[in-house]
Amino acid sequence: xxxxxxxxxxxxxxxxxxxxxxxxxxxxxxxxxxxxxxxxxxxxxxxxxxxxxxxxxxxxxxxxxxxxxxxxxxxxxxxxxxxxxxxxxxxxxxxxxxxxxxxxxxxxxxxxxxxxxxxxxxxxxxxxxxxxxxxxxxx
Numbered sequence: 001x002x003x004x005x006x007x008x009x010x011x012x013x014x015x016x017x018x019x020x021x022x023x024x025x026x027x028x029x030x031x032x033x034x035x036x037x038x039x040x041x042x043x044x045x046x047x048x049x050x051x052x053x054x055x056x057x058x059x060x061x062x063x064x065x066x067x068x069x070x071x072x073x074x075x076x077x078x079x080x081x082x083x084x085x086x087x088x089x090x091x092x093x094x095x096x097x098x099x100x101x102x103x104x105x106x107x108x109x110x111x112x113x114x115x116x117x118x119x120x121x122x123x124x125x126x127x128x129x130x131x132x133x134x135x136x137x138x139x
Contacts, residue, residue, distance in 0.1 A: 005048055006048040008053065013044045017052075029076050036072060036126065037054070040071065042054040042055045054073055056071060057134070072085065080110045082108050083109040083110075084109075085108075085109050086133050087107070087132045088107050092125055092128070095124060099121045100121070102117060
């Protein structure tokens with residue numbers, strides 16, 4: 001069975017952020033760190049080489065695969081900021097209508113810049129997803 005590459009490590013979050021070349025993206029990273037620390041009460045931790053995560057949960061699939069994953073987090077990718085909303089977006093139809101300019105994957109929220117989205121809506125989305133997964137896996 002393949003090992004999970006997305007695991008927490010000791011890499012400095014600050015050093016990683018300082019390596020982000022785009023100044024607007026770097027500023028957005030600092031904003032997201034502050035927001036996610038406030039919502040989760042957790043310190044940021046690097047997961048793999050490029051994801052900043054907050055909190056974690058342990059999962060085990062019916063197939064026997066198991067591991068740990070971040071409860072929420074983000075990554076400053078070249079094209080956009082990728083925010084990890086682990087509960088996905090089906091639960092949040094009304095919130096998503098008010099969020100602003102974005103794209104989604106299964107549990108990834110893609111935004112060009114933080115100014116493209118409503119921060120109040122983003123806060124509610126992160127808070128609900130974090131709480132939902134924390135209760136589901138860590139209670």
